[in-house]
Amino acid sequence: MAKVKMVPGIWGALTATEALTGEQIREKAADLLSQMSLSEKIHQMSGDTPLVPGTVEMQLAYNKRPYPAGENFRLGIPGIRFTDGPRGVVMSASTCFPVTMGRGATWDIELEERVGDAIGVEARSQGANYFGGVCINLLRHPAWGRAQETYGEDPFHLGEMGASLVRGIQRHVMACIKHFAANSIENTRFKVDVRLCERALHEVYLPHFKRCVDEGAVSVMSAYNKVNKEHCGHNAYLLRDILKEQWGFEGFVISDFLLGIRDTHAAITGGLDIEMPFAWHYGKKLKKIVESGQVPESLIDDAVFRILKQKVRFAQIGEHERYGLQQVACREHRVLAREVAQKSIVLLKNDDIPETGNPILPIDKSKIKRLAVIGRLAAAENIGDKGSSMVRPPYVVTPLEGISKAAGNGVEIQFDNGRDINSAVKTTCNTDAAIIVVGYTHRQEGENIPFSPNGGDRDSLSLTRHDEILIQAVSAQNSNTVVILVGGSAIITESWRDGIPAIIMAWYPGMEGGHAIADVLFGDVNPSGKLPSVFPKSKDQLPFFDKKAKSIEYDLYHGYRLMDKNDYESAFAFGYGLSYTTFTYSNLQLAQSEIDLDGYLQVSVEVTNSGGIAGDEIVQLYVGCERSKVDRPVKELKGFVKKRLDPGETGQIEFTVPAKNLAYYDEDRSDWVVESTDYRVYVGSSSLVNDLPGKRFYIRGN
Numbered sequence: 201m202a203k204v205k206m207v208p209g210i211w212g213a214l215t216a217t218e219a220l221t222g223e224q225i226r227e228k229a230a231d232l233l234s235q236m237s238l239s240e241k242i243h244q245m246s247g248d249t250p251l252v253p254g255t256v257e258m259q260l261a262y263n264k265r266p267y268p269a270g271e272n273f274r275l276g277i278p279g280i281r282f283t284d285g286p287r288g289v290v291m292s293a294s295t296c297f298p299v300t301m302g303r304g305a306t307w308d309i310e311l312e313e314r315v316g317d318a319i320g321v322e323a324r325s326q327g328a329n330y331f332g333g334v335c336i337n338l339l340r341h342p343a344w345g346r347a348q349e350t351y352g353e354d355p356f357h358l359g360e361m362g363a364s365l366v367r368g369i370q371r372h373v374m375a376c377i378k379h380f381a382a383n384s385i386e387n388t389r390f391k392v393d394v395r396l397c398e399r400a401l402h403e404v405y406l407p408h409f410k411r412c413v414d415e416g417a418v419s420v421m422s423a424y425n426k427v428n429k430e431h432c433g434h435n436a437y438l439l440r441d442i443l444k445e446q447w448g449f450e451g452f453v454i455s456d457f458l459l460g461i462r463d464t465h466a467a468i469t470g471g472l473d474i475e476m477p478f479a480w481h482y483g484k485k486l487k488k489i490v491e492s493g494q495v496p497e498s499l500i501d502d503a504v505f506r507i508l509k510q511k512v513r514f515a516q517i518g519e520h521e522r523y524g525l526q527q528v529a530c531r532e533h534r535v536l537a538r539e540v541a542q543k544s545i546v547l548l549k550n551d552d553i554p555e556t557g558n559p560i561l562p563i564d565k566s567k568i569k570r571l572a573v574i575g576r577l578a579a580a581e582n583i584g585d586k587g588s589s590m591v592r593p594p595y596v597v598t599p600l601e602g603i604s605k606a607a608g609n610g611v612e613i614q615f616d617n618g619r620d621i622n623s624a625v626k627t628t629c630n631t632d633a634a635i636i637v638v639g640y641t642h643r644q645e646g647e648n649i650p651f652s653p654n655g656g657d658r659d660s661l662s663l664t665r666h667d668e669i670l671i672q673a674v675s676a677q678n679s680n681t682v683v684i685l686v687g688g689s690a691i692i693t694e695s696w697r698d699g700i701p702a703i704i705m706a707w708y709p710g711m712e713g714g715h716a717i718a719d720v721l722f723g724d725v726n727p728s729g730k731l732p733s734v735f736p737k738s739k740d741q742l743p744f745f746d747k748k749a750k751s752i753e754y755d756l757y758h759g760y761r762l763m764d765k766n767d768y769e770s771a772f773a774f775g776y777g778l779s780y781t782t783f784t785y786s787n788l789q790l791a792q793s794e795i796d797l798d799g800y801l802q803v804s805v806e807v808t809n810s811g812g813i814a815g816d817e818i819v820q821l822y823v824g825c826e827r828s829k830v831d832r833p834v835k836e837l838k839g840f841v842k843k844r845l846d847p848g849e850t851g852q853i854e855f856t857v858p859a860k861n862l863a864y865y866d867e868d869r870s871d872w873v874v875e876s877t878d879y880r881v882y883v884g885s886s887s888l889v890n891d892l893p894g895k896r897f898y899i900r901g902n
């Protein structure tokens with residue numbers, strides 16, 4: 201095993217004795233920098249894990265301890281101590297939350313901040329001071345193997361959710377947003393060249409990174425792929441011009457692990473500050489090119505100053521009474537994991553049963569005697585990918601366990617793993633309803649790790665033929681069939697959807713997932729999740745994707761933007777999800793029908809809970825530019841609010857959208873331009889916005 205000696209205490213000699221102002225932090229960092237030799241400075245810029253035993257250790261026990269970078273014993277400066285995520289902390293027996301895509305389906309920024317807080321506490325309690333798991337890559341195509349690690353397809357939604365996670369984490373440790381940028385093909389991630397025009401880059405693939413930088417994220421991880429011919433870890437346009445100069449990012453950039461840097465000179469001039477997790481291209485090689493004058497020492501000073509500033513700053517941050525191993529997977533965090541799983545579940549379909557005239561869900565326990573639970577995934581501890589994001593919780597509640605416990609003694613559960621379809625059909629005989637759990641595991645989708653059986657990009661967007669036949673056979677036997685889908689992103693349901701009265705998307709729901717699924721099935725929780733990406737009818741409705749691509753072009757259109765442009769009808773729209781109650785939209789009002797270029801659009805709408813039980817509604821606001829000089833999407837998400845309403849209650853929902861958020865990126869001027877023209881605002885329960893007619897407004901020119 202690789203031995204890494206650590207400076208004692210997470211913050212070593214930097215541990216705060218008193219709070220420092222921003223100016224004092226800069227002074228302290230500058231003072232430390234001035235005391236360092238060139239070797240010491242360069243040492244700040246790479247991982248401390250020795251290359252050879254480190255590689256072996258990583259193969260045997262990846263991510264089981266924090267990976268330090270830049271420990272300086274002479275000055276008592278600790279390294280950054282990297283741990284990973286995003287569905288929890290990857291070390292020891294941490295809390296496993298639902299995957300990020302499921303959390304995206306909550307649209308709940310306050311909840312996501314609480315997840316960040318819990319992750320921050322658990323990371324710090326296990327000796328880390330840096331969390332590398334804020335993945336905010338945009339989901340361009342559902343076949344992307346790591347789809348589950350991000351929040352969805354929309355830059356605004358991604359930015360808000362990511363910023364919330366950053367807020368929570370950074371109460372305790374540094375947060376790293378990744379993978380910068382346009383990382384959304386897994387199998388060729390080390391070489392694919394993603395070609396984008398300036399508009400696609402700035403309008404679609406970067407806004408969420410900017411949002412998290414504005415929120416104060418102190419670190420960015422460069423992606424493995426190339427953007428416009430240049431590796432992201434060497435990409436001066438991305439790292440220096442956009443991130444550090446245009447956006448004023450004061451933090452530091454780390455490489456993705458191992459192959460994130462290919463060339464010493466290109467990386468340092470490109471703006472990459474720390475090579476992880478070894479000194480391979482940096483270390484001695486970097487020192488040599490500085491000493492030979494190929495690279496000015498000022499570049500090293502800039503990188504190290506960035507790193508030191510954040511170390512000094514974070515050494516003062518924290519809630520010390522909250523750290524300790526007893527916090528790891530503590531009761532409070534497990535309860536939170538269950539709440540998040542409950543809120544991530546999306547009810548896709550819930551038809552009425554002809555005999556009763558009522559929807560099939562929720563299942564009334566008092567009215568049933570026997571319940572069939574079918575499918576190998578019903579009894580599987582299936583919490584998602586087993587790559588760098590793998591969390592090892594102390595236990596996992598499977599759907600079967602959750603359903604059995606919640607059903608209680610009055611209901612007999614009949615389980616069949618579904619491998620033999622005849623046996624599954626037999627199991628279903630004489631039951632009052634059948635729950636089928638189907639979908640994916642880490643074998644069909646996930647990180648592409650060489651020589652491992654992990655999934656990588658998906659081969660198919662549908663269920664296996666076996667599972668489709670299983671669904672059809674079981675539902676032919678028992679029409680009260682509920683299908684629970686497990687997976688990291690969209691699943692095509694065309695061949696069987698019409699015959700099934702109820703469908704639930706459960707994502708990979710984390711360690712408490714089985715309980716959360718049961719909570720929704722039996723109506724202890726009213727589902728409120730909404731899809732953070734389109735579920736298409738066929739792959740022809742999606743942009744071109746090739747898991748073998750060495751080069752690919754990304755443009756302005758994917759997801760609901762592409763659906764709108766081509767007037768396609770999806771199976772389930774972006775932003776869609778049902779509840780056990782109903783919501784009615786009315787009285788859409790704009791405070792002004794004309795605003796200035798630097799003004800604000802103020803919108804209000806009334807939403808009424810018109811059903812019989814309390815529920816949460818995710819109210820979405822979209823804006824479309826009606827007469828633009830350039831090609832623009834029909835509409836784009838510009839706001840959302842989650843509101844709890846009691847039966848009969850009407851809530852007034854307000855949105856404020858700055859006109860500058862409606863700009864497009866002008867490639868000739870290399871700047872954002874707010875057009876003086878007509879726009880239309882839509883508010884609704886999904887991206888179909890068919891609850892109310894949209895309202896026009898005008899932005900006045902100067």
Ligand code: BGC
Nearest residue numbers: 263284332378456457588589
């Ligand atoms: C992944 C990163 C991860 C890193 C360290 C890489 O292979 O792409 O997302 O943070 O490993 O675990």
